[in-house]
């Protein structure tokens with residue numbers, strides 16, 4: 001900036017950065033590009049001789065600090081090095097991973113009860129590009145191994161555990177082992193657990209996906225996602241290249257919101273878990289309830305597996321009210337304290353009646369095959385005082 005420029009130019013140009021001491025909290029670098037000190041620095045950065053930021057779609061210091069935090073949490077206390085890339089949503093984390101690892105003719109082996117958006121991405125969006133999806137019962141490990149052995153085009157085993165709405169678990173270690181023995185990739189969506197409750201790298205998985213929109217942010221004010229991998233050069237070259245060319249990058253504001261959320265991750269997850277356990281016990285004691293799906297209950301069919309791979313049982317549960325669709329709707333109409341919202345992992349308790357909300361347009365027999373019965377209620381248990389949540393559920397059942 002020349003000392004004596006015109007008024008309009010003074011308005012336009014940035015003045016010298018006034019930073020003297022280091023900010024205590026992570027700054028938001030709200031800039032779409034980065035300037036070079038001189039032409040030589042520009043040449044060195046563009047040619048890869050020197051490190052440096054160039055353009056916001058390629059990288060941004062705010063985003064990279066948060067990505068490193070998530071990579072360290074997923075690798076915490078493990079003998080692995082991990083690299084994380086933040087994306088614009090959980091869905092863009094999954095699609096970026098798919099574009100970087102799969103090609104025309106490859107197949108994904110997965111389960112039928114993935115998050116609905118992921119199933120649609122695989123079936124509706126990837127299929128026309130020649131990537132096929134095979135859905136099977138991933139609990140049947142013999143079947144998984146035989147499918148992989150007999151079909152060399154299966155490139156990736158992709159799974160979620162625990163999964164909606166039954167909180168069914170699959171064996172991470174066994175699936176990662178089968179994939180590895182047959183030289184295939186394994187990837188897990190760890191959104192429900194966060195690295196505090198479950199560290200899939202401990203069990204040999206290649207890639208971890210997060211919708212950070214949920215528990216990592218935790219406050220319902222950001223949409224973003226993450227891909228974490230142990231093959232650092234693959235992450236820094238192939239995944240990053242797809243991210244930058246398809247433009248699935250996160251933005252600094254959302255990264256900053258995730259950073260704020262992560263500060264209280266341990267505190268929040270402990271409270272989510274203890275509240276959910278108390279609510280599951282309460283629901284199991286009620287005559288109006290046919291079944292409670294919570295991994296922490298001895299009655300859950302995957303209780304032992306969940307105990308093996310999770311530190312605690314999480315904040316998600318579902319339960320089935322006796323009676324049909326009317327009972328479900330009446331119950332939801334009486335809810336006063338919990339929030340009727342179709343997301344999960346926020347600090348407040350979120351309640352959903354899938355048959356009349358998220359799955360309204362899905363034929364009854366199809367949704368029931370996936371455990372979504374007329375009386376099923378899904379609860380993302382928050383961190384409020386548990387007596388208030390239980391009180392609301394109790395009055396709505398009365």
Ligand SMILES: Cc1ncc(COP(=O)(O)O)c(C=O)c1O
Pocket residue numbers: 089090091092115117160189191192210211212213223224225343
């Ligand atoms: C388990 C799981 N994975 C991925 C996603 C997609 O994440 P996003 O909405 O951040 O794109 C969701 C969204 O609900 C989810 O529940």
